[in-house]
Amino acid sequence: MLRFLFDQDTWQEVFDSLSKNKLRSILTMVGVWWGILLLIGLLGSARGLENSFNRLFGSFATNSVFVWGQSTGIPFKGFQEGRRVKLSLSDAKKIEENVDGIEFVLPRSQQSTVITRNFLSGSFQMAGDYPLLDNLQKKNLIHGRFINQNDIKDRKKIAVISEEAYKQLFEIDEDPIGKYIDVNGIVFKVVGMFEVGNVNMGPSTDVHIPFTTFQQIYNRGDEIGWMMITGKPEYNIKQIEEDSKLLLKNLNHIHPDDTRAFGSFNLGKEFSKLTGFLTGMQFLTWFVGIATLIAGVFAIGNILLITVKERTKEIGLRRALGATPFEIKRQIVVEAVFITLVAGLFGIISGGWILIALDHFVGQGEDAAIVNASVSIAVVFAALLILVILGTLIGLIPATKATSIKPIEALREE
Amino acid sequence: MLKINQIHKSYKIGDSSLHVLKGIDLSVEEGEMVAIMGSSGSGKSTLLNIIGMLDEADEGEYILDGLAIKDLTEKKAAVYRNKFLGFIFQSFNLINYKNALENVALPLYYQGLKRKERLEKASFHLEKVGLSAWGHHLPKELSGGQKQRVAIARALAANPKLLLADEPTGALDTKTSHEIMAFIQHLNDEGKTILMVTHEEDIANMCKRIVRLRDGVIIEDAKVNQVRAEQYV
Numbered sequence: 057m058l059r060f061l062f063d064q065d066t067w068q069e070v071f072d073s074l075s076k077n078k079l080r081s082i083l084t085m086v087g088v089w090w091g092i093l094l095l096i097g098l099l100g101s102a103r104g105l106e107n108s109f110n111r112l113f114g115s116f117a118t119n120s121v122f123v124w125g126q127s128t129g130i131p132f133k134g135f136q137e138g139r140r141v142k143l144s145l146s147d148a149k150k151i152e153e154n155v156d157g158i159e160f161v162l163p164r165s166q167q168s169t170v171i172t173r174n175f176l177s178g179s180f181q182m183a184g185d186y187p188l189l190d191n192l193q194k195k196n197l198i199h200g201r202f203i204n205q206n207d208i209k210d211r212k213k214i215a216v217i218s219e220e221a222y223k224q225l226f227e228i229d230e231d232p233i234g235k236y237i238d239v240n241g242i243v244f245k246v247v248g249m250f251e252v253g254n255v256n257m258g259p260s261t262d263v264h265i266p267f268t269t270f271q272q273i274y275n276r277g278d279e280i281g282w283m284m285i286t287g288k289p290e291y292n293i294k295q296i297e298e299d300s301k302l303l304l305k306n307l308n309h310i311h312p313d314d315t316r317a318f319g320s321f322n323l324g325k326e327f328s329k330l331t332g333f334l335t336g337m338q339f340l341t342w343f344v345g346i347a348t349l350i351a352g353v354f355a356i357g358n359i360l361l362i363t364v365k366e367r368t369k370e371i372g373l374r375r376a377l378g379a380t381p382f383e384i385k386r387q388i389v390v391e392a393v394f395i396t397l398v399a400g401l402f403g404i405i406s407g408g409w410i411l412i413a414l415d416h417f418v419g420q421g422e423d424a425a426i427v428n429a430s431v432s433i434a435v436v437f438a439a440l441l442i443l444v445i446l447g448t449l450i451g452l453i454p455a456t457k458a459t460s461i462k463p464i465e466a467l468r469e470e
Numbered sequence: 471m472l473k474i475n476q477i478h479k480s481y482k483i484g485d486s487s488l489h490v491l492k493g494i495d496l497s498v499e500e501g502e503m504v505a506i507m508g509s510s511g512s513g514k515s516t517l518l519n520i521i522g523m524l525d526e527a528d529e530g531e532y533i534l535d536g537l538a539i540k541d542l543t544e545k546k547a548a549v550y551r552n553k554f555l556g557f558i559f560q561s562f563n564l565i566n567y568k569n570a571l572e573n574v575a576l577p578l579y580y581q582g583l584k585r586k587e588r589l590e591k592a593s594f595h596l597e598k599v600g601l602s603a604w605g606h607h608l609p610k611e612l613s614g615g616q617k618q619r620v621a622i623a624r625a626l627a628a629n630p631k632l633l634l635a636d637e638p639t640g641a642l643d644t645k646t647s648h649e650i651m652a653f654i655q656h657l658n659d660e661g662k663t664i665l666m667v668t669h670e671e672d673i674a675n676m677c678k679r680i681v682r683l684r685d686g687v688i689i690e691d692a693k694v695n696q697v698r699a700e701q702y703v
Contacts, residue, residue, distance in 0.1 A: 380580075
């Protein structure tokens with residue numbers, strides 16, 4: 057068999073019969089080519105979308121839940137309903153110590169405020185933050201740095217501002233680093249500037265200052281605005297949310313069944329909806345791709361069947377001249393596999409071009425819908441292999457049909 | 471060379487069965503040139519197909535060159551056909567996308583010969599039929615007589631013991647028919663055994679022996695004085 061495959065005559069025969077029947081060869085190839093092209097195009101686009109989602113959410117610790125205090129809904133232990141619930145630093149600490157699977161608990165406080173600089177001013181959301189925030193919601197810093205541990209310890213009056221705030225408070229092309237801004241009469245030094253991403257989790261913030269500084273200037277003491285609880289990747293964030301809320305209710309004398317006392321936004325839950333959507337899309341892609349491939353293979357089988365019908369007489373003659381049924385079958389199968397393979401390779405190449413084109417037209421820039429649309433080479437070759445195997449099997453049908461006709465009947469056919 | 475005994479063959483047509491050959495006895499010696507004659511439906515083509523191993527008899531004995539031909543698998547039949555038999559058809563049956571030389575070389579391909587050897591042999595036989603200049607032409611570029619000569623060269627290529635011709639002149643005009651017959655006679659002169667089916671009396675008379683069939687039985691089997699075809703060319 058191997059000798060047969062490396063024999064020049066074999067390929068001469070294949071080449072002859074394919075090139076002398078150009079139309080049907082091309083038609084067959086179009087079927088397979090289209091199948092592979094679609095598979096690669098679809099898989100590549102799906103991967104590109106996934107990459108784009110990952111880029112959007114990659115800078116967030118997605119296994120997180122935000123919790124803030126509201127007012128109670130059920131009277132409890134002598135407290136009336138409607139009491140304001142205020143979270144404190146010690147609540148955050150207790151959660152970190154007592155709830156299973158906690159990665160971080162990050163307290164934050166936020167306040168709307170007016171900031172002025174020389175003759176420019178604007179109203180901004182200002183938050184007191186720990187350096188850890190940069191780990192959980194990656195800040196895309198254009199200039200300078202984020203808040204560090206020294207700022208927290210010394211309650212420094214420094215600020216990290218957004219690009220939007222910069223545009224309102226500074227002249228064009230002015231370097232903001234080391235300049236001062238005025239927050240309610242207190243002067244802060246700008247140490248960093250960040251760009252606002254496409255996706256924001258939780259309330260957006262224009263100006264970040266050290267958490268300790270914030271608590272001091274607004275006289276908040278222990279009280280915090282909300283907390284961001286991040287679970288370890290292997291823990292279920294919904295369970296963490298429930299455990300944390302229960303603990304908080306216990307600490308703050310709130311009825312265990314009170315659902316109004318705490319507000320929360322479960323990022324993990326929302327995110328899993330998205331990833332579920334992505335998984336669904338991937339499944340759909342594979343389904344459509346494989347269905348198309350199978351359709352392509354059937355196209356090969358169909359056209360080969362017609363071909364064999366067309367060539368009944370030739371096959372009969374070859375058998376009269378001494379071709380064994382095996383030789384006839386082998387020839388037809390080799391033709392089938394060869395067509396499939398060549399068309400498949402063309403499909404891979406043009407599929408690659410489509411991905412390049414996708415990348416060129418919609419894959420550039422920050423907010424591209426499709427990022428790095430690509431297909432792993434292993435998948436491509438697996439698809440090609442499946443195609444070849446199916447091509448062989450489907451080629452056997454016309455080949456068997458061809459050899460089941462007696463040569464004499466084949467020769468008689470006009 | 472060839473011996474058949476009490477060959478029977480019937481075809482099923484719907485519910486009824488058609489008894490085409492009703493006990494044929496025939497023996498052909500080496501170097502003979504036999505014409506099988508008969509009107510259509512007499513069973514002459516069926517007999518030729520059985521001799522050519524393209525079809526199998528229901529009953530009877532067939533011995534070719536001392537070898538009993540029976541219980542043939544398709545594979546075995548293919549090998550025997552390739553080794554022992556050369557076919558010439560009424561409609562030439564050349565492969566239309568192969569040139570003359572490749573057509574002649576085809577049986578040699580199935581003998582497993584190397585390409586170079588094959589093409590050498592093929593061009594030798596093509597030269598023998600006087601078409602060496604036409605080797606690279608496709609069948610559609612050849613005249614009917616030329617096509618049949620290519621087919622004869624192909625039948626000879628594998629150096630068969632027996633040449634089987636099914637109405638070899640059926641698709642040709644009289645002049646070309648005579649040319650082809652002259653050629654076949656020439657092959658017979660060189661010692662080839664030839665068996666042909668025809669319904670033309672003058673063509674049959676160019677053979678050395680005529681076997682007449684009617685309704686599946688041999689009604690006459692006689693040696694004749696061969697008419698040489700050259701005189702008409």
